[in-house]
Amino acid sequence: MFAKKLSAALVSVALLHHSVYGLAPPMRRATCSGGQSVANAQCCQWFPVLEDILPNMFDNECGDDAHGALRLSFHDAIGFSPSKGGGGADGSIIVFNSTELQFPANNGLDDPINTEVPFIEKHNVTPGDFIQFAAAVSLSLCAGAPKVQFMMGRPMPTGPAPGPDGLVPEPFDNVDVILARMNDAGGFSPTDVVALLASHSIAGADDVDPTIPGTPFDSTPELFDTQVFIEVQLRGTQFPGRQPGQGEVMSAVAGEMRLQSDHLMARDSATSCAWQSFAGNQAAAQSAFAKAFNKMAVIGHNPTNLIDCSDVLPSAPPLPASAAAHLPAGQSQNDIEQACATAPFPTFTAQPGPATTVPAIPQA
Numbered sequence: 001m002f003a004k005k006l007s008a009a010l011v012s013v014a015l016l017h018h019s020v021y022g023l024a025p026p027m028r029r030a031t032c033s034g035g036q037s038v039a040n041a042q043c044c045q046w047f048p049v050l051e052d053i054l055p056n057m058f059d060n061e062c063g064d065d066a067h068g069a070l071r072l073s074f075h076d077a078i079g080f081s082p083s084k085g086g087g088g089a090d091g092s093i094i095v096f097n098s099t100e101l102q103f104p105a106n107n108g109l110d111d112p113i114n115t116e117v118p119f120i121e122k123h124n125v126t127p128g129d130f131i132q133f134a135a136a137v138s139l140s141l142c143a144g145a146p147k148v149q150f151m152m153g154r155p156m157p158t159g160p161a162p163g164p165d166g167l168v169p170e171p172f173d174n175v176d177v178i179l180a181r182m183n184d185a186g187g188f189s190p191t192d193v194v195a196l197l198a199s200h201s202i203a204g205a206d207d208v209d210p211t212i213p214g215t216p217f218d219s220t221p222e223l224f225d226t227q228v229f230i231e232v233q234l235r236g237t238q239f240p241g242r243q244p245g246q247g248e249v250m251s252a253v254a255g256e257m258r259l260q261s262d263h264l265m266a267r268d269s270a271t272s273c274a275w276q277s278f279a280g281n282q283a284a285a286q287s288a289f290a291k292a293f294n295k296m297a298v299i300g301h302n303p304t305n306l307i308d309c310s311d312v313l314p315s316a317p318p319l320p321a322s323a324a325a326h327l328p329a330g331q332s333q334n335d336i337e338q339a340c341a342t343a344p345f346p347t348f349t350a351q352p353g354p355a356t357t358v359p360a361i362p363q364a
């Protein structure tokens with residue numbers, strides 16, 4: 001008894017000592033069975049999941065499955081409103097898919113859901129945790145992506161996101177509607193929302209124009225770079241398909257799709273300067289995206305009830321030297337539609353040669 005009391009007293013003295021001198025309290029790290037060191041032993045269970053999904057779910061590449069996993073994490077998390085309900089990042093999009101997949105904004109998410117369900121069952125983790133883990137892992141496959149957090153401990157969802165729709169932004173919504181929705185769901189600022197759209201640098205559309213699945217939103221959909229912020233600011237001249245889909249506007253580059261929502265974000269006075277600030281500024285885009293993504297991943301939860309397992313996540317490779325921010329071939333600085341009123345759009349050099357067509361993203 002006395003010994004117990006004494007050791008408790010010693011621990012508190014030790015903690016006091018560390019906080020007095022500004023040092024973090026000593027952490028008891030755990031070693032997992034594979035030899036990895038983590039801050040919390042409960043995080044060890046994610047290493048076998050990681051080692052399985054990298055090759056078997058993602059083919060170790062920043063391709064269609066990685067893009068789909070990232071989009072799914074957004075559509076699950078955003079299904080929350082303080083006034084309308086919903087559990088946020090709770091896996092309801094999987095467990096209650098018969099309701100949520102009826103919402104038109106969730107078109108096409110049957111693909112990543114079908115991909116993820118067998119892995120969720122195999123590893124016996126909650127769908128809410130798995131969706132956010134898979135998204136964080138997908139980022140680690142995309143060169144240039146920042147390190148994000150992964151928090152575990154989301155319980156099973158208790159019901160679907162409220163319908164009949166309206167919580168997931170649509171590409172034909174205007175900027176005011178999207179900003180209001182994002183603020184309601186997670187307190188995101190306009191800059192947070194623009195930063196989250198860096199995700200569209202590793203993305204494309206299958207269903208906006210279903211005749212051309214896998215049409216990318218920028219010329220480098222396998223890289224988390226800032227090309228989307230540059231290319232969406234260029235004057236639109238063409239549609240990649242025969243007819244525009246709902247929420248699609250003309251893009252500047254053949255083979256590339258531009259969402260009306262991205263186009264308006266780049267030009268609206270509430271968001272255009274934030275949009276422009278990320279063009280060619282990889283470090284700013286990375287840190288603002290990571291901050292907003294980490295907030296998104298815990299919508300509907302009290303983070304103090306979750307365990308930080310970020311140390312399970314690999315880091316993405318850096319952008320290759322050949323991936324410097326640029327204008328696509330055939331474009332010039334005059335093709336930039338200046339929108340920010342307080343600073344000029346940064347200057348970029350065009351890739352040499354005649355204009356080229358961006359190939360579709362190979363479908364999984």
Ligand code: HEM
Nearest residue numbers: 067068070071074169170171196199203204205206207208
């Ligand atoms: C806020 C407004 C947003 C709108 C209106 C929007 C809209 C869209 C649309 C229409 C698509 C194409 C879907 C298809 O036809 O296949 C798409 C794809 C995608 N979006 Fe968004 N999005 C938004 C925000 C986000 C956010 C916050 C993220 C993640 C952090 C995200 C990640 C993605 C990804 C990764 C894809 C590509 C999916 C794939 O290639 O399979 N989006 N988005």
